[in-house]
Amino acid sequence: xxxxxxxxxxxxxxxxxxxxxxxxxxxxxxxxxxxxxxxxxxxxxxxxxxxxxxxxxxxxxxxxxxxxxxxxxxxxxxxxxxxxxxxxxxxxxxxxxxxxxxxxxxxxxxxxxxxxxxxxxxxxxxxxxxxxxxxxxxxxxxxxxxxxxxxxxxxxxxxxxxxxxxxxxxxxxxxxxxxxxxxxxxxxxxxxxxxxxxxxxxxxxxxxxxxxxxxxxxxxxxxxxxxxxxxxxxxxxxxxxxxxxxxxxxxxxxxxxxxx
Numbered sequence: 001x002x003x004x005x006x007x008x009x010x011x012x013x014x015x016x017x018x019x020x021x022x023x024x025x026x027x028x029x030x031x032x033x034x035x036x037x038x039x040x041x042x043x044x045x046x047x048x049x050x051x052x053x054x055x056x057x058x059x060x061x062x063x064x065x066x067x068x069x070x071x072x073x074x075x076x077x078x079x080x081x082x083x084x085x086x087x088x089x090x091x092x093x094x095x096x097x098x099x100x101x102x103x104x105x106x107x108x109x110x111x112x113x114x115x116x117x118x119x120x121x122x123x124x125x126x127x128x129x130x131x132x133x134x135x136x137x138x139x140x141x142x143x144x145x146x147x148x149x150x151x152x153x154x155x156x157x158x159x160x161x162x163x164x165x166x167x168x169x170x171x172x173x174x175x176x177x178x179x180x181x182x183x184x185x186x187x188x189x190x191x192x193x194x195x196x197x198x199x200x201x202x203x204x205x206x207x208x209x210x211x212x213x214x215x216x217x218x219x220x221x222x223x224x225x226x227x228x229x230x231x232x233x234x235x236x237x238x239x240x241x242x243x244x245x246x247x248x249x250x251x252x253x254x255x256x257x258x259x260x
Contacts, residue, residue, distance in 0.1 A: 028230055029230050029233055030099075030102050030103075030225065030226060030230050030231045030233070030234040031075070031102075031231075031233040031234040031237055032233070033102075034075070034102050034234075035075065035076075038076070038081065039072070039076070039081040039082055039083055040068070040071070040072050040075070040076075040081065040082050040083070040102045040103070041082075041083045041085060041100070041101050041102050042068050042082050042083070042084055042085065042101055042102060042103060042104065042105065043084075043085050043086075043087045043092060043095050043096065043100075043101040043103070043104030043105070043106060043224075044060060044064055044065060044068065044084050044085070044086060044087065044104070044105060044106050045064070045086070045087060045089070045106040045107060045177075046060060046086045047088075047176060047177045047178045048062070048064070048106065048107050048177060048198055048201070049062065049198070049201035049202075049204075049205075050062050050063055050197070050200075050201045050204075050258040050259065050260060051063045051064040051106075051107045051197070051198070051201075051258075051260075052064045052065055052105075052106060052107070053201075060084050060086075062258065063125070063254055063255075063257075063258040063260060064105045064106060064107065065084075066254050066257075066258075067105060067124060067223075067241075067242075067245075067254070068082060068084075068105050069082065070241055070245060070250070071103075071237070071238055071241045074237065074240070074241045074244075075237065085100070085101055087104065087106050088175065088176050089106070089153065089155055089156065089175070089176070089177070090154075090155055090175055092104055092106060092108060092224070093114065093117055093118055093224075096118045096224045096225065096226055097117055097118055097226060097227065099226055102225075102234060103121075103223050103224060103225045103234060103238060104223065104224040104225075105124075105223045105224075106224075107125075107127075107195065107197075107198065107221055108120075108221060108222060108224055109127075109157045109219040109220060109221060109222075110123060110220050110221070110222040111157065114224075115227075117227060118224050118225065118226065118227050119224070119225050119226065119227040119228075119231060119235060120222030120223065120224055120225070120235075121222050121223040121224075121225070121235055121238040121239050121242060122222070122239050122242060122243075123220035123221060123222055124221055124222065124223060124242055125197070125220075125221045125260070126218060126219065126220050126221070127195040127196055127197045127198070127219040127221065128195065128196050128215035128216065128217055128218055128219060129157070129158055129161055129193055129194065129195055129196070129215065129216040129217040129219060130193070130194070130195070130196040130199055130211050130212060130214065130215055130216065131145070131191050131192070131193055131211070131212040131214065131216075132184070132191060132192040132193070132194065132199050132202065132203075132209055132210075132211055132212075133190065133191045133192075133209065133210060133212065134208060134209055134210075135208050135209060135210050137190065137191070137210075139190060139191055139212070140212065141212070141214055142161075142162070142165040142166050142214060142216060143165065143166060144166075145162055145165075145166035145169040145190070145191055146166045146167070146168035146169055147168050147169070147170070148166075148169055148170065148189075148190040148191060149169075149170045149172055149188070149189035149190050149191075150162050150166075150169045150170065150171055150172065150189055150190065150191050150192070150193060151172050151173075151174065151180050151183055151184050151188065151189040151191070151192040151193070152171055152172070152173050152180070152192075152193050152194075153173070153174060153175075153176070153177055153180050153194065154173040154174060154175055155175075156194075157217065157219060158193045158194055158195070159171075159173065161193055161216050161217060162193060165216065172188060172189055177194070177198070180192060180194070181202055181206075185206065193216070195219050196211060196215065197260045199211045200259070200260070204259075223238050223242075225238070
């Protein structure tokens, strides 16, 4: 028995020593890692005109893109020190939480549910959900959507709105915003629900449609970062740039430039 106790004591001592010799896992500061890399890796949308879209030259453009460039310039002195990574909306949260991007700016509404997984900057724009219909439509309010076909983007905040105000609406969901617009133009539904600023981007290029005046929600857009201590410096830098832009008037200039 005595020998057994000695043996157990020896094994436990060896195990404790081995554990103490293991190198501690070091957390990597997101902002510092980007500085060492020499550029930001940024998640953006390419189908959310006028916030993020591909222009006629094949380049990413828009309000979100311009803000991302201002953040890059504040850190690197060069607004083009960015590698843009397009998101389809479905992979946005996983891109941020897995550290695949340093931050994501893609018309993402700040919600309590999302804040359980990722973190956000202060709001950089506030939109409101609205209803898009054909100009000759007899739909005037959200209650008129009952028993009507309504297109929504899956995995977005607009998915819940008709269920709340028009429970008898027939919802048709698509994964991408482009799919939503194409289906609506092809007559697959009576209405489409999305954020008003995005719908204005659609009506600027497509005639024969109108946006109803009623606003159904308040949608504060935030710039998403990893929900961890390593991303706090990145979040602080983003907030600093947003505050500077509002103070020096450049934020207002971008709002006017993109007519939002």
